[in-house]
Amino acid sequence: MEHQDSPTPERPIFEALLYPHRSLGPKGYAILLAGTAAIVFLYGMVFLVMGAWPIFGFLGGEWLLFWFLFRKNHRGDDRAERIRLYADHLLFERYDRQGGHTIERLQPYWLSVILDRAEEPDNALYLRSHGKSIAVGAFLSPQERRDLAAELREVLSRHRSAPVPA
Structure with missing residues (x-):
């Protein structure tokens, strides 16, 4: 206000x-997305090295869904x-x-x-x-x-x- x-x-x-009120500004939003992407990528690499390659794809899909829903929520309140x-x-x-x-x-x-x-x-x-x-x-x-x-x-x-x- x-x-x-x-x-x-x-x-x-x-x-x-x-x-x-927005508890997460643009910089925090970028840090959150980059941090979760890095964590998901590292977990995916562990499963990829173990030979469970489909899990790598599922983790990537899960992160894309997280990104889409979080972006929709973050941009959705322009009142x-x-x-x-x-x-x-x-x-x-x-x-x-x-x-x-x-x-x-x-x-x-x-x-x-x-x-x-x-x-x-x-x-x-x-x-x-x-x-x-x-x-x-x-x-x-x-x-x-x-x-x-x-x-x-x-x-x-x-x-x-x-x-x-x-």
Whole structure:
């Protein structure tokens, strides 16, 4: 989760970019694949030297399946959400796994930040305004949703109490 506070006319007053946590970065991914390939190759060579050559092929096939499934898992969660607060509106953008992009525009003065079941592990965060409700950060941890809710409430409160420019 990245955010910035910068009140300039062309920039948002507040911006948060939300995305799922990745415990393994690109370098770690490469090390994992190279390490497992080396181990599988060495085991395969032992069986090849012993004369059990079909096992070498099965180990290679097993590693290819591991690589395919791990790559699919590693690339499969490209979700992201962006929240931007401007002087007269809040813009919520959602990018889904299939590359879809949705944009919601909300009026910040009537916006409510709702954290259902705040202290429970399955809490849910919503932005509500004029009968419209948007779920936010479903991929975040419960504590990250609590922190985001508190930060959004504080930013909206400051924004609502700021003097209106003439």
